[in-house]
Amino acid sequence: MNELTQAIETQPKWSWIEGGIAVPQGFRAVGVKAKIKNPDKYDVALVYSEVPAQAAGVFTRNKVKAHPLILTKKHLENGIAQAMVANSGNANACVGKPGDEAAWAMATTTAQALGIKAEDVLVASTGVIGVEMPVEQVLKGIEQASLEVSQEADLQQSRQAAHQAALAIMTTDLMVKEVSCEFVTEQGVIRLGAMAKGSGMIHPNMGTMLGFITTDADIPSADLQVLLTNAVEDSFNMVTVDGDTSTNDMVLVLANGQAGIQLGPDDWAKFQEMFFAVCKKLAQEIARDGEGASKFLEVKVQGTHTLADARLIAKSICGSSLVKTAVFGEDANWGRILAAAGYSGADFNPDRVDIFLGHVLVAKEGQGVNFSEEEAKEVLSQKNISIRVVLQEGEAQATAWGCDLTHEYVTINGSYRT
Template identity: 50%
Template sequence: MIKTEQAIYTVIENGNITSPSGFQAGGAPIGIRKHNKLDLGWVYSEVPASAAGVYTLNAFRAAPLLVTEESILEDGKLQGLLVNSGIANACTGKEGLVNAYTMRQAFAEQVGISVKHAAIASTGLIGVQLPMDKVMTGIQAIETDGEADDFAQAILTTDTCTKQLAVSVEIDGIPITIGGAAKGSGMIHPNMATMLAFVTTDAVIPADVLQQQLKTTTDQSYNMITVDGDTSTNDMVLVLANGKAGNKELNPKHPEWKKFCAAFQYVSQELAKKIARDGEGATKLVEIRVQQAQSAEEARKIGKSVVASSLVKAAVYGADPNWGRIITAAGYSGATFSPDKISVWLGDVLVVQEGTPVSFDEVEASENLKQDTVVITIDLQEGNAEATAWGCDLSYDYVKINASYRT
């Protein structure tokens, strides 16, 4: 059990997107990806669910994203979700948009839901039309009673592992469950990236409240990760709340609202960290903790800037305690702070104190940079705000993977 100042929630062993009541999921190989890999996944709710979504800020927005946004705006409800991997259906013109609508219609008919309650998502190669014969054949074979692990596998591209979890939190004396699955490995950068995340809960919560909470949570989780500084065309986070738990309606006036928010935040943050840890070619998760900033926004600016720095990432890969790269990235972040107050730690080794370098054990500092999770702490001594950003190191394999992505 994990305890926080605001809530007590339980991490469910082998939890997934179907851990909340009333959700099913599955996946299948339909021939888009090579080697018979799973590449079509779906999620189904027994009843229409309150829905919320956040999307990429890239000017090139993929056709599936446009269609899904339209569905949610219809009445704030979703009951089913279809995802394909291997081809992004982005930058595909009118044909791509028609294909996205066709997928939504066929999926809705197959699982017996209203078309306005169906969402779709795609991830993979940009600028290529979907093989609609394979997609339609796959949709027609969908049975709502599938395996959640297959869904988590079907949404991957260059990922090396699935990313899923679930937690339980007691609200109104009733156990509420929040589950999720995500994908993302490359083209990951704050303000959404080539990542997809899907969260389900059996809580009773209206769509507008869910949307606001998702936006708040995204700024502290998915928008605080980076792998390579590239923001993609298909990024999307969707949340479905089907109300099957039967609690009193959740909103900011509910006496246990903060408990739900803490559990929801944990799921989103853990999914984001799993994406960062699985960055293409990555060997380590990098966590940047910014403390005593003037505001959370200033702290986030610095955290994002440092974790996105190619020089910092390369130094972490080589376990080189080159703290100059850290303060340089903080300096060009655009945040307001006093350079003569900043202190920096590599793990528990102090390397800069109030803007001045200090003597430190380089061997010990280097060992801290060799850990699976590398923690860099930056103390600004400017206020009480803080933020954490996550990323990964930059290895030779990143170039290898992306030099031959299409071939």
Template identity: 40%
Template sequence: MSIFRFAAGFRSAAGRCGLKASGNPDLSLLVADNVCTGAGVFTTSLVKAAPVLYDQAVLAEHASEIRAIIANAGCANACTGAQGDAAAREMARLAAEAVGCEPHQVLVLSTGVIGHQLNVEKVAKGVAAIAPELGVEHAPALSEAIMTTDTRPKTSSATAVIDGVEVTVAGVAKGAGMIHPMMATMLSIVTTDAAIDADLAQSLLREVTDASFNCVTVDGDPSTNDTLLLLASGVSGVTINASNIAAFRQALEIVCIDLAKQIAADGEGATKLITITVDHAPSVAAARTVARKIACSPLVKTAIHGGDPNWGRILAAAGVAGVPFDPSHVELWLGEVQLVAGGTPTNYNEREAASQIGGQQVAIRLNLGAGAATGYAWTCDFSAEYVRINADYRT
């Protein structure tokens, strides 16, 4: 199995600076060899962490001048007022000094407990320690250093041949709890060796986010820090434009969907990845809305955890999603077993239905009979372990 690396033109480093009580890695740097293009999609929560506000301001003015990302875990730097804003700026300054660029060329990511002030002295010592270690081989270490309650790192890459040249898209993500589709990426960094205009990169990233990270929910709670960043080094020599964007979009979507599904599968306490498909809907947006509503239902998620094919909970959730459909036209499948036709139960075998949710992968498909569009959502089951993790998070 090949070792994960970011796209060409990027180096990374990671280590420990003492922000995590566990002593696990909690600080990382991603550095572009040259100035690159950046784009970002952020939480839509009104309560935004200092790094989110900082990054939004940087990308609004300097999206074509990005050189680095600095990320910490163990402290969200959210709800921290002016001191938190200053801490985000100081993180950027520390990274810029280490890399040899201006602070406005650095983006900042933070994750961890909300409401705690960031210890910038620890960050300063950490940056000094890891900056000399920057290299292409440290991408896996970065993916581990951004983890909080994740049980495993999340990485993905894809290639596309564009104008006769192989272009790479490669990214990492973290997230296991406080994940819901209001830009539910938690933290994700995606790199490419293609060149792309900043405005085009921004619009494309928003489109792909809607088809990937915004289709994920673990617990229905969006975060203050959710951030997806795309950096384009351009070292492949390929420039993305209207004539070749389709192939690039496909590679970017493959990576983002893969990372999104990894987040869902690694939800806190999760034992099953649940894929919800809603088809024959009035629009893609409507299909996604219904799928997300089902994915957010604690009753659906607990039933699946318990191996109970209680399909009534699925239809009940769909019915309050705010999307019009005729219940008498509805069809529903669990895996390969059709449970509902014409809005009423089929003569299915209960044991066979239960077998469809007994494994680690569960598929739900709902036909609304109200159009031709299809949408998806990914989630996980709710277990007693989820309650334990969140009850004990700060203790």
């Protein structure tokens, strides 16, 4: 029995591994300090594929779109990309022609430094809206990042550089969001790496959120686009922190095929499972890291007629300011939960709704029951809060993630620009 066969028989088809965005074969990543806003912060990230890769992206539904997002959508039209460059500290949004020029300069500088086409560079920015980008600093940062990403590095150095890239895209985030995993097939190993940022201005349809995913699998761009779109619907678009949708949100994925493996139907199904798990894990980490958050909130809705209805109800409850403040105050105010379901736009009968806080049934068939306030208080005192809403109407279900709404959220966002 060879090592690969033994690995297949003794390991799950896919598993989480150490590393980050540069774990897949043929990818490198680095973060540098360009002093865009804070001189001590990593603020320019570069992800580079040694060969042109199949590419896909999803973007904010906000009608106001940042300059780099508009450029990146254009560059993705042919489904090919070789690098992703991003900065924090400035959103490069709503500044007119200088914004378009800055986004293009980021692409061309990256391309020239790496010896690739400018059209194969995807650009992202995050930070304050309406302030012109300090282009000279950003471009110097890109040049430094391009130099570093072109140098050979051992495994430890490569992982550290990738970690710095994850640091570089953070704004008000308090925790780094990076994951990686691998999938053992009969032909060999396929790896997937990802990083994201997001803490505030997060709402379904994406919001102040950036996500970057890499894989060495061989996947045509059209299939990659469908995979990403479907994954985002059940992950990033099911997160809400504060009800705001930003101008810069995007999730991008590159598949460079360097594993040299063609995915058959069974392997493709397993790969999709891994891909969805990565997106959900990052989405949950964004919710946990909500600005000023003290509690992580998961809302499960079960028994609706349609998946669309389940999603609407879950997102509405998770995004309700009154529900979020009740969670913060550890108040078992189930009426707010039912009310949020009621204005969600979903079709359901309020008289057939059961509501659970953790394991505690607080409402049955749309009415309150005699429950223990002490038990409910104990549930709400935990860091991880689960709300389950059960309707007796169908088989569809959906889950949304968010956090409580605290005094600290107001403090952070009251002085974000200054």
